[in-house]
Amino acid sequence: xxxxxxxxxxxxxxxxxxxxxxxxxxxxxxxxxxxxxxxxxxxxxxxxxxxxxxxxxxxxxxxxxxxxxxxxxxxxxxxxxxxxxxxxxxxxxxxxxxxxxxxxxxxxxxxxxxxxxxxxxxxxxxxxxxxxxxxxxxxxxxxxxxxxxxxxxxxxxxxxxxxxxxxxxxxxxxxxxxxxxxxxxxxxxxxxxxxxxxxxxxxxxxxxxxxxxxxxxxxxxxxxxxxxxxxxxxxxxxxxxx
Ligand SMILES: *C/C=C(C)/C=C/C=C(C)/C=C/C1=C(C)CCCC1(C)C
Numbered sequence: 660x661x662x663x664x665x666x667x668x669x670x671x672x673x674x675x676x677x678x679x680x681x682x683x684x685x686x687x688x689x690x691x692x693x694x695x696x697x698x699x700x701x702x703x704x705x706x707x708x709x710x711x712x713x714x715x716x717x718x719x720x721x722x723x724x725x726x727x728x729x730x731x732x733x734x735x736x737x738x739x740x741x742x743x744x745x746x747x748x749x750x751x752x753x754x755x756x757x758x759x760x761x762x763x764x765x766x767x768x769x770x771x772x773x774x775x776x777x778x779x780x781x782x783x784x785x786x787x788x789x790x791x792x793x794x795x796x797x798x799x800x801x802x803x804x805x806x807x808x809x810x811x812x813x814x815x816x817x818x819x820x821x822x823x824x825x826x827x828x829x830x831x832x833x834x835x836x837x838x839x840x841x842x843x844x845x846x847x848x849x850x851x852x853x854x855x856x857x858x859x860x861x862x863x864x865x866x867x868x869x870x871x872x873x874x875x876x877x878x879x880x881x882x883x884x885x886x887x888x889x890x891x892x893x894x895x896x897x898x899x900x901x
Contacts, residue, residue, distance in 0.1 A: 682876035683730035690723035693884045697891065708894035711761045715887030718751045718758075722883050739857070739872055745788045751883065752784060753777045758890055762835060763821060766828035772820060776812060783808035787850075791858060799860030806851060816840050835893040842886055849878035 697716030701709055725747035732740040756776035760768055783805045790801025815821050817840050825836035855862045857871030 679870050679872045679876075680730070680733055682873050683726060683733050686876045686880055687723060687726040687730055689880055689884060690719045690726055693887060694720040694723055697887055700891065703898070704894045705898045707765070708897055711758060711890045712887075712894050714754055714757055714761065715890045718754050718883050719887055721750050721754075722747055722879060733872070741788070741791055744875065745784060745791075748784050749781065752780045755882075755886055756780055758886065759816060759821060759836070759839060762832055762839075762890070762893065763824045763828065766824045766832060768821070768824050772815075772824075776815060776821075779808045779812045779815070783812070787854060791854065795858060798854075798858035799862070802851065802854055802858070802860065805854075809847065809851070813844055816843060831893055831896045835889050838889045839886060842882055842889070846878065846882040846885065849874060849881070853878065 694716050697712055697719065701712055701716075704712060725743050729740040729743045729747075732738070732743060753776075756773060759776065760770075760773040763772070786801045786805040786808065790798040790805065794801055816836075821836070822840075825833045828836075852866075853871045853874030855866055856869035856874060
């Protein structure tokens with residue numbers, strides 16, 4: 660009963676100057692709309708690309724469900740839903756690695772590439788979570804470890820074996836791989852910025868404090884929906900080519 664009251668109070672407290680609440684709300688709707696878009700488009704693609712578009716839809720759908728809960732949590736407590744945030748990421752970021760793998764599979768990518776990327780992304784997220792929650796006083800160190808794992812992912816897709824496979828494949832696969840690489844290099848770099856606004860470290864005197872959630876929410880919309888659209892485009896183009 661108290662929980663319910665808190666929830667309704669939360670909705671009532673969604674005031675016009677609550678930018679965080681606003682981005683949670685819009686995020687929920689955007690992720691839901693994107694999921695419907697990807698799922699409903701599935702039948703128009705060649706079998707070869709259906710799994711990739713399905714994964715795009717799963718990424719935005721998992722996010723939509725988490726955003727629904729994060730929006731409620733924010734409304735009730737006006738506190739960052741850090742736990743739900745990281746549960747969402749630990750499910751969706753490995754799925755983004757799956758997208759890289761699925762695109763490159765036809766160019767001969769081995770399953771080892773997928774496990775390597777998933778491993779790096781789990782290290783990146785677990786250390787980030789520890790820095791934001793349990794070991795807050797050492798946030799800068801945990802953030803650094805997380806950042807190293809992030810750069811290892813960037814290296815793998817831009818210069819490592821994934822890059823070589825994409826080059827060998829050429830055509831629209833190479834084009835799409837490049838676009839996804841840009842999302843990881845620029846789009847994903849928004850997250851450490853959010854982390855630095857929300858934790859204390861050497862950077863605090865330079866950046867000050869800010870709303871982690873607004874930054875994370877904007878980054879999620881760009882990356883999850885953008886990533887999905889790149890894959891969707893590749894599927895559209897490749898289906899036409901056949
Ligand atoms: C859909 C969710 C995505 C694409 C989330 C990506 C998250 C990151 C790239 C997070 C990176 C972090 C660092 C590189 C250092 C500080 C800690 C993190 C976890 C925020």
